[in-house]
Amino acid sequence: MLALSLFVLWQYMWVLIAFVVATVVSAGGSLLWRTHRRERGGDRIWREQNRRMELERSMAVIDAMGWQDFEEYVAELCRRDGCTKVMVVGGSGDLAADILGDLHDGRRLVVQVKHYAPHRKVPSGDMQKFVGMAFAEHHADVALFVATCEYSGSARQLALKHHIVALNRDLFGSWNSGAPLPSLLGLSGAGAGPDRRRRQRRA
Incomplete structure (x- = not known):
């Protein structure tokens, strides 16, 4: 047991x-x-x-890019902020558009990119060409002009008149540093800030 x-x-x-x-x-x-x-x-x-x-690269690195690399970079920023069907189409015969795509809400986005030296200014001729093509040829809902410099006074006035979103160097720097694209689209042509002469007259 x-x-x-x-x-x-x-x-x-x-x-x-x-x-x-x-x-x-x-x-x-x-x-x-x-x-x-x-x-x-x-x-x-x-x-x-x-x-x-x-x-989010430094502006010094961006200034050192070639224009084609800069176009690709701006396209990638568009994708970062929810744009779809983004294509880089810059080159001969681009009809004043470097990047095409759709915003996150489905609106047609047409982008012109100018990789100019910081001391230069976008001339009115560049803006005129973009205004003439963005809506008529590319059927833009939103026309975005991105520059690594400032705009001339006449270029800014054209942007304001035709509701072009014109990002100057400083605002592009904000976009590059993380500001979402939709937050910049309401600027229209005021991307270079308020007209200094107008502020002086009011003072």
Whole structure:
């Protein structure tokens, strides 16, 4: 009888040991899986932050770009801010449009890009050409002119008159640094800021 009792106890002991081992293994596997998922999530966040940092380059780096690289860069900023069907079409025969796409709300976006030296000004001729083509040829709902410099007075007046969103160097810098494109679209031609002469007359 004693031998039978010891045998039963021995069997139960192995069952208990097996149960404890299975519990530990299961808990360890669950912990490893959660750790793996957390690391994957962290890696995904890091990659997204790294991509954003890659996009938000300094103006010195942007000034050193070629005009074609700058067009591609502006297109990527459009994609960053939710634009779809973005295409770089600049080159001969582009009909004054360098980038075409759709805004996040479906409106047609037409972009003209000028990679000029910071000391230059966009002349009225560049703006005239864009005004003439953006709506008639490309059927723009939103016409965006992006420059790495300032606008001449006559170019600004044309932009204001024809509701062109004209981003000067400073506002492009804000866009480049993370300001979303939709927040800049309400500026129309006032992208270079208020007319200083007008402010002086009012003073």
